[in-house]
Amino acid sequence: MPFADPIGGYYDLIYEPAIKKTGLTPVRADTDIFGTGKIIEQIWAWLETAKVLVAELTRQESQCSI
Secondary structure, three states, X not given: OOOXXXXXXXXXXXXXXXXXXXXXXXXXXXXXXXXXXXXXXHHHHHHHHOXXXXXXXXXXXXXXXX
């Protein structure tokens, strides 16, 4: 999900509290996964063990017109 507001702020305000309320542990790849090695391998390892995945999939709008 994007890091900048407004969408980036939704994680702290909406997603994280809602996920915790269900008894699950929220993990965000850009802030919660730390370790040596390739980051993509660490992300895949988390994805393979996740019970639920929440993904923000909106696309960035182009700033130019043709």
